[in-house]
Amino acid sequence: MSVRRKTPNRLVLHRKCGTCGKMIVTTADTPWVRQVERDGKKQATTYFCCSQCFAASYKHIGWYDGKAEERRREREAKRDTREKSRRYYAAHAEELREKARRYRKEHPGVAAADSAYQRRKRKLLREEAELSA
Numbered sequence: 001m002s003v004r005r006k007t008p009n010r011l012v013l014h015r016k017c018g019t020c021g022k023m024i025v026t027t028a029d030t031p032w033v034r035q036v037e038r039d040g041k042k043q044a045t046t047y048f049c050c051s052q053c054f055a056a057s058y059k060h061i062g063w064y065d066g067k068a069e070e071r072r073r074e075r076e077a078k079r080d081t082r083e084k085s086r087r088y089y090a091a092h093a094e095e096l097r098e099k100a101r102r103y104r105k106e107h108p109g110v111a112a113a114d115s116a117y118q119r120r121k122r123k124l125l126r127e128e129a130e131l132s133a
């Protein structure tokens with residue numbers, strides 16, 4: 001004879017919130033759930049405690065570790081454009097020099113005034129930096 005146990009919330013599970021790490025009670029109809037890339041899995045079902053944590057989950061990868069900003073900075077640094085620029089200038093050097101020459105010819109005095117202005121600006125900025133340092 002089998003005895004039916006009284007387990008009204010059979011499918012209630014305690015899970016960790018993917019953003020704040022709080023332990024939360026989840027059921028089959030918990031709305032804040034999303035497939036997230038974490039722990040080496042492409043799509044791991046991850047639950048969130050509230051709409052704010054759910055929304056924040058789009059701003060970090062996997063479990064929240066507070067390093068999203070750090071990762072972003074690292075990514076930006078990796079995307080170094082200096083090498084790309086150097087190659088561009090090497091390939092188009094003659095073209096660019098020709099363009100500058102044409103500009104100086106078409107606008108006499110303007111280029112000289114521009115460089116004088118830039119020189120003065122750099123000098124002022126340098127002096128300001130020395131004063132604040």
Ligand SMILES: [Zn+2]
Pocket residue numbers: 017018019020021022048049050053
């Ligand atoms: Zn949370």
